[in-house]
Amino acid sequence: MNLKNVRRPLSAALLCALALLCGCALRPRDKTVVLPTPNREEQTAQQEQGSDWTVRKIRQYEYATRAVGLDPYTTSVGWTQGDLFTVSGAPGEEVSILRVDPRYGFYETCAELGVIDYNRLLLSPDGAYALYDSVDEKGQYIFLTLYDVATGEKHVIADYVNPGPYLMLDFAWSGDGAYFFYWFTVNDNDRIYRREEERYGGLPGVEYYFENIFFRGLPLTSVIRCRADTRSRSTVLDLKGEINGDVEYAYKSMDLSAFCYEDVFVTDDGSKLLALYKKYDSSASVLVECGSGAYLQQENASYEHLLERDYVFSIQVTPQYIAGISVGGDRIVPLVSSGSRVTYLNALASNVYIDMKITPDEEHIITVEHGEEGSSGVYLYQFLPDAAAPVSGRRLLYQTTRSIYDVRVTQDQKQILIFIKNEGAELVMENSYLEDEYPAALYTVVILEF
Secondary structure: OOHHHHHHHHHHHHHHHHHHHOOOOOOOOOOOOOOOOOOHHHHHHHHHHHHHOOOOEEEEEEEEEOOEOOOOOOEOEEEEOOEEEEEEOOOOEEEEEEEEEOOOOEEEEEEEEEEEOEEEEEEOOOOOEEEEEEEOOOOOEEEEEEEEOOOOOEEEEEEEEOOOOOEEEEEEEOOOOOEEEEEEEEOOOHHHHHHHHHHHOOOOOHHHHHHHHHHOOOOOOEEEEEEOOOOOEEEEEEOOOOOOOOHHHHHHHOOHHHHOEEEEEEOOOOOEEEEEEEEOOEEEEEEEEOOOOOEEEEEOOOHHHHHOOOEEEEEEEOOOOEEEEEEEOOEEEEEEEEOOEEEEOOOOOOOOEEEEEEOOOOOEEEEEEEOHHHOEEEEEEEEOOOOOOOEEEEEEEEEEOOOEEEEEEOOOOOEEEEEEEEOOOOOOOOOHHHHHHOOOEEEEEEEEEO
16 A cells, blocks of 8 residues: 555645644635734844944835826935835825835835825835825915825915916925925926926916915915924025015016026925025025024025035935035036035046935035946945045945946935936836826835945
C-alpha cells in the first residue's frame, strides 16, 4: 500500500475540519498576512542613531493620482511618524486622503472630503490638514477652506469676492505644519481661465473685473498668517502704498502684477517670510519677522540683488539664511545670503542642474544633481558659512536613472523624501472628460531613513 496516497486525503480532511472549527471558509486565492505591530519606542530608538546621516533603510511607494499641482511634476503629500499621506481625486471628483504604510505598501482611507471643485489643494507637511480654495457655483465668491483630517471638520478661513481669472488666491504651509500663509498673486492656474471661458463663452478683458479687484475689499497687498490648530489669523505683511500703484496705471498697462505679490517663501517654523513683488517696472523683496512685522531686509531696486543680481529660480528661507540657485552667465551657481553677505557655494557641482535644501538644523545642505539622460543623485554636504570653504564632504545618499523633481527633509532629520514622477505611464480612467483635463500621473516616493 502506498502511504503517500493515504496521507494526502487525510491531511486535506484535517485542514477542512480545522477551518470549520475556526468558523472560517476556505476560498481560493485568499491569503492572510500577519504584520508585526509597530513599536514606536523601538523605531524612535533606531532613528536616534541616525544623526550621522548614514542611510539605514530605503523604502519606496508608487501611486497614481489626478490631484496634481500647478506644476505637473508635483503632487501634495504629508508625512508623520512613519506614515505617508496622499490625496486622491481631481477637482470636481470625490476627494479622499489616504494613509500609507510605506513598509508594506498598504493603505487606508483616513478622510473623505466629498466632491470638491477645488482650484488647488495642499496637504500640511504632517498630513494633519488639507487646505484648498474653491469658488461657489455662480462663480461670485472664492473660499479658502481648512479640512481637519482627524475630526473631519471643514473650516472656511476666508471668503472674498471672486477677482476673476487674472488673479488667484495662493497659499503655503510652514515646514512644521503649524501655520499656513495666504495672499493674492497673478494667476498661473489654467483651470481658472478655462472655467471662466466656459461661463462667459470667452474670456473678458482685465477691465471687466476691476470692480471686484479694486473696490470690493480684496486684500491685494496683504500676506496673512493663520495658525492651523486655533485658526487664529493675523496680517504679517501689508505693503499698501508701496506695492500698489493706482487704478489708472493698472487700466492703462493691464498689468496686475504691480498690485500683488509675485511669490512668498516662509521658514519651516513660520517665523519669517520673504515676499517678492513688483513695483511698477522694477522688482523688489522684503524679509519680514512675522511676530513683530519688522522688516529685516528690504531691497526696493531688485530682489535679484538680494543674491548678487543673478536670476534666481529656486529659493528657500530658513531662520538665518536665504538660499537660492541662480544663473550667473552660463553657470548655475548656488548661493546663500545672510543679511547683506552672500556666500557662493563653489564646492558644489556647477556643471549640472542643481536644486538644494538647507537642513532644519542649518548645518547641512541636501542637493539634487541632475546628470545626463535623466539620471539624478541626492547628495549631502556640510554647511560651514563662516569658513573659508563653506561646504565640504560631498556624500552620495541616493542615485537613480530617473529624474528627481523634489526632495523634503523631515523636521527631525530622520528621513529624506525623494519625489519622482514616472514618465510614460499610461493609466486607464473611467471618466474620459476628466481624463483629458486631469490626466493621472504616476509618482514614486523614495524614503531614506537615517
